[in-house]
Amino acid sequence: MHLFYSNNIIDKLATLDDDECKHALQVLRMRIGDTAQVFDGMGNLYDAVFIKNQDKQLIAQVTFKYQLQPLPYNLHIAIAPTKQTDRFEWFVEKAIEMGVHEITPVICHDSVRLNYKTERIHKIKLAACKQAFQLYLPVINEPVHFVDFIKKHQAGFIAHCKPENKNSLANLINRQSRVIMLIGPEGDFTSHEVELALQHNYKPVSLGNNRLRTETAGIYISAYMRSLI
Amino acid sequence: MHLFYSNNIIDKLATLDDDECKHALQVLRMRIGDTAQVFDGMGNLYDAVFIKNQDKQLIAQVTFKYQLQPLPYNLHIAIAPTKQTDRFEWFVEKAIEMGVHEITPVICHDSVRLNYKTERIHKIKLAACKQAFQLYLPVINEPVHFVDFIKKHQAGFIAHCKPENKNSLANLINRQSRVIMLIGPEGDFTSHEVELALQHNYKPVSLGNNRLRTETAGIYISAYMRSLI
Numbered sequence A, B: 001m002h003l004f005y006s007n008n009i010i011d012k013l014a015t016l017d018d019d020e021c022k023h024a025l026q027v028l029r030m031r032i033g034d035t036a037q038v039f040d041g042m043g044n045l046y047d048a049v050f051i052k053n054q055d056k057q058l059i060a061q062v063t064f065k066y067q068l069q070p071l072p073y074n075l076h077i078a079i080a081p082t083k084q085t086d087r088f089e090w091f092v093e094k095a096i097e098m099g100v101h102e103i104t105p106v107i108c109h110d111s112v113r114l115n116y117k118t119e120r121i122h123k124i125k126l127a128a129c130k131q132a133f134q135l136y137l138p139v140i141n142e143p144v145h146f147v148d149f150i151k152k153h154q155a156g157f158i159a160h161c162k163p164e165n166k167n168s169l170a171n172l173i174n175r176q177s178r179v180i181m182l183i184g185p186e187g188d189f190t191s192h193e194v195e196l197a198l199q200h201n202y203k204p205v206s207l208g209n210n211r212l213r214t215e216t217a218g219i220y221i222s223a224y225m226r227s228l229i
Helices: A020-026 A085-098 A120-132 A146-150 A192-200 A216-226 B018-027 B085-098 B116-133 B146-152 B191-199 B214-227
Strands: A003-005 A012-016 A035-037 A043-055 A058-069 A074-079 A102-107 A154-160 A178-183 A202-206 B003-005 B011-014 B033-039 B044-054 B057-067 B075-081 B102-107 B156-159 B178-183 B202-206
Touching: A003 A020, A003 A120, A020 A058, A035 A058, A058 B044, A074 A216, A085 A102, A085 A120, A085 A192, A085 A216, A146 A192, A154 A192, A154 B033, A178 A216, A192 A202, A216 B003, A216 B085, A216 B214, B003 B011, B003 B018, B003 B102, B003 B116, B018 B057, B057 B214, B075 B214, B085 B102, B085 B116, B085 B214, B102 B146, B146 B191, B156 B191, B178 B214, B191 B202
Parallel strands: A003 A035, A074 A102, A074 A178, A154 A178, A154 A202, B003 B033, B075 B102, B075 B178, B156 B178, B156 B202
Antiparallel strands: A012 A058, A035 A043, A043 A058, B011 B057, B033 B044, B044 B057
């Protein structure tokens, strides 16, 4: 059954926004009387039937409600946007399919790219949630500078590539962990950034012996957390 | 230091092929007397210095040899090529960065795409190995039909999406496992294909509660095996 997102579900009536509406009517050719599922991005899933189509809004009557359990862990990935936009978009899609909760693009000293295409990323987010039936909508924040991020979020993990002693994920993280993972740009964090992170209670962590690309590191930590469930 | 691949290392002389040679000379501007590292795709890594450039071949003198340990597991992913070429290419890149040993594109009953761009995939393979310092070159086979594959490789795992009892990865696989993992096309395996696989000693395995795309499932199993090291 087709799945739609709505942030407007009141009194058993779910209203789809413009984009979802267009997708339902023009791509999927849904009509009044058709059944579908609607999710609110907070773990609630509804069986519903379309009853009204007016003013570019499609309204569905809820017939049944399910509540889905959240994941046992919480994963927030703070990651430098990659030089190539598609690598960052790819990371976002895969991390969401695997179950990330929050993504913050962080601007580091050696970052080449300082932004991302907001609207496109939000489309990818919704599509990935629907595809993977991830019914808790993850948060994707606006880009922030590295220093501002670690000041706001004190304590977490930093996956830098410098040859220093680092703990393995298995020694630091379990299935109920709240994880903030810092992943650097193509040129890695600077020594100064690593030092600053340590001062703000970030622990250095190893993602294995191989040099993972920025987006691969982000996908890997998402897969790792998922594997603990 | 720059890393090059050579399948021609004899008597401490490493000869780079056309592509590697072009990359060294035209992109990286390497010159006679420059040092580099060369790997043979079988776990051997060499420090070397370029000594000769003739007939479009660049020859390096080996000065030191290292031998890298292979991964404790062996992972062979047999996967239906995705409808969109770039999704298959992303899978190949990420699976190799994370440490896959062998990839076989399998043509299933509901496969939409029956092939892939061989030359492009092999370029991606080499680039991913260099990027991630994966010094054992994985094997990427020519596409084969599902039935031929399971007849040739009897016993493995099948990650189908049908609502049947499946074991979790953790119950079936450990860090020293030899894993053959079958991953189906966008429309999943047919019931007949699943039945055939079971008859050929394939065990159904669950990759979690979410609907993973074909390429995401392939990346996930690669990350899972890597997480066991």
